[in-house]
């Protein structure tokens with residue numbers, strides 16, 4: 001069967017990764033969470049004190065990029081790909097609010113983007129890939145057979161992210177999550193290099209009022225049509 005490339009972009013916490021994983025599992029494709037890569041670089045900056053007093057110093061980070069090795073490895077018990085930063089599993093640590101607060105400013109740096117986009121394109125060389133992020137349909141895989149652009153209202157998104165963090169035991173408030181979601185959208189859409197925009201040929205999905213099963217079925221049909229060459 002023909003293998004395709006599926007690019008899923010959209011605002012923060014729109015459930016991109018949930019549906020991306022479902023679709024990748026269905027077709028037995030590789031799933032790549034490109035946001036995890038930007039988050040891992042942010043974690044590295046925090047660990048190395050390139051961020052202090054809520055400011056980050058971009059030059060030491062840019063000069064260290066060659067020392068940062070990122071890899072995804074499958075967790076054998078959950079079957080899910082987890083990200084490793086210089087050989088250490090950081091899948092949990094990259095999801096903290098602290099990382100979320102700095103990841104968008106770090107993702108504005110062209111040097112960071114160039115490094116990650118190159119790795120992402122290599123991962124997609126053989127197609128059979130679902131990647132989610134902000135610039136996947138516009139920059140990483142402009143030739144993707146299926147491009148989606150996900151949206152939902154900010155309050156719904158903050159509520160979902162808040163529930164996820166509370167469930168895993170983090171102590172956060174709904175207000176700070178909402179603020180973070182809105183602020184990240186602002187930075188992601190207004191940065192100079194590869195801002196979050198809907199690709200001309202992307203299909204927009206607003207899932208504010210959609211349940212997970214409806215969303216999965218809608219996107220699955222779009223993917224099946226492309227795999228079968230009907231579109």
Ligand code: DC
Nearest residue numbers: 034035038103104107133134135184
């Ligand atoms: O998908 P996420 O919320 O985990 O992504 C975290 C941040 O990383 C997001 O706010 C902006 C940045 N990002 C990006 O600039 N380009 C991507 N392809 C993916 C993420």
